[in-house]
Amino acid sequence: DARVTQTPRDKVTEMGQxxxxxxxxxxxxxxxxxxxxxxxxxxxxxxxxxxxxxxxxSGMPKDRFSAEMPDATLATLKIxxxxxxxxxxxxxxxxxxxxxxxYFGPGTRLxxx
Amino acid sequence: xxxxxxxxxxxxxxxxxxxSLNCTYSNSAFQYFMWYRQYSxxxxxxxxxxxxxxxxxxxxxxxxxxxxxxxxxxxxxDSQPSDSATYLCAMSDRKGxxxxxxxxxxxxxx
Numbered sequence: 133d134a135r136v137t138q139t140p141r142d143k144v145t146e147m148g149q150x151x152x153x154x155x156x157x158x159x160x161x162x163x164x165x166x167x168x169x170x171x172x173x174x175x176x177x178x179x180x181x182x183x184x185x186x187x188x189x190s191g192m193p194k195d196r197f198s199a200e201m202p203d204a205t206l207a208t209l210k211i212x213x214x215x216x217x218x219x220x221x222x223x224x225x226x227x228x229x230x231x232x233x234x235y236f237g238p239g240t241r242l243x244x245x
Numbered sequence: 246x247x248x249x250x251x252x253x254x255x256x257x258x259x260x261x262x263x264x265s266l267n268c269t270y271s272n273s274a275f276q277y278f279m280w281y282r283q284y285s286x287x288x289x290x291x292x293x294x295x296x297x298x299x300x301x302x303x304x305x306x307x308x309x310x311x312x313x314x315x316x317x318x319x320x321x322x323d324s325q326p327s328d329s330a331t332y333l334c335a336m337s338d339r340k341g342x343x344x345x346x347x348x349x350x351x352x353x354x355x
Contacts, residue, residue: 136288163341175289175333175345182341223288232277232296232337236288 134158136237138224144243150212153240155224156205163227164207165234166192166199170220178222181207214244248272251334251346260355264321268334268346271315275336275344278310280319283331283348292332293319324353 137156145151157164165180179189179199189199196215201207211218221241225234251268258264266280277296281289293308295301295317301308309318317336321328331350337343 165343174347177343225288227341232341233279233291233294234335234343235291236281238288241286 136224136226136235138222138237138240140240141238142241142243144245145214146245147215148213149244150210151214151218151242151244153209153222153224153242155207155209155226155237157207157224157226158235159205160228161226161235162204162229163234164201165225165227166207166209167223167225167236168220169223169239175223178209211242214242216244218242219244249334249336249344249346252349253347255350255352257352257354258324260324260326260353262324262353264319264324264328264351264353266319266321266332266334266349266351268317268336269315270317270336270344272336272338272344273312273315274338276339277337278308278317279335279337280306280308281333281335281345283333285330289333326353326355328353 139154163182166178168176178192184201198210221239223239225236227234249270280293282292283289298310298312305322307320329352331348333348334346
C-alpha cells in the first residue's frame with residue numbers, strides 16, 4: 133500500500149526556533165508538492181518539485197522558508213526562524229510522471245508559540 | 246475572482262439523502278478534475294478523478310464535468326454518516342499545475 137509519509141506528525145515549538153518537516157514521496161512519483169492548510173486560507177501551494185528540481189516556490193515566504201529534495205526519497209521543508217503565524221498543517225503530496233493527480237501525506241500539524 | 250470557486254458550506258443532510266457538491270472554474274486550460282475527501286485531522290484523500298466532460302461513477306459516487314460551462318459536480322447517493330468530511334474539488338492543466346477549491350464541509354446525520 134504505497135503512501136506518502138510525513139514526519140513529525142505534530143510539532144510544538146517556540147517562536148524563533150527552526151522547524152524541519154520531512155516527506156517521503158510514493159516510490160516512482162517524480163513530482164512533490166508542499167502545501168499549507170489553515171482555516172482562513174484553505175490549501176496554499178508553497179513549493180513543488182519535478183525530478184527533484186524546484187519548479188515553483190512563489191507561494192513560499194523566502195526569507196524564512198526553504199524547500200529541498202536531497203534525493204528522490206526525501207523532501208524537506210524548513211522554517212527558520214519560525215513565527216506564530218506559521219502555525220498550520222503542512223501537507224506533502226506526490227504525483228506520478230503523467231502529472232495529473234496528487235496523493236497527500238497525513239500532514240504535520242505545527243504550532244508555534 | 247478565484248480560479249476555482251466552491252461553496253464552503255457547511256452542508257448538513259439526513260442519512261440516505263443525495264448530496265450534490267459543486268465547483269466552478271475560470272481557467273479553460275484545466276483538463277483534469279478531481280475530488281478529494283478530507284476527514285478531520287487527516288490529509289486529503291483522492292476520491293474521484295476525471296479527464297473529459299461527462300460522468301464517471303464509482304459506487305455511490307458520481308463525478309460530473311461540464312467543460313462548456315466550466316462546472317464540475319460530485320454526487321453522493323444514499324449518503325452515510327461516514328461520508329461526513331470536507332470535500333475539495335481540484336483541477337489541473339497539462340503541466341500539472343493544480344488548483345483547489347476551498348472545500349465544502351459535509352455532515353450526514355444519522
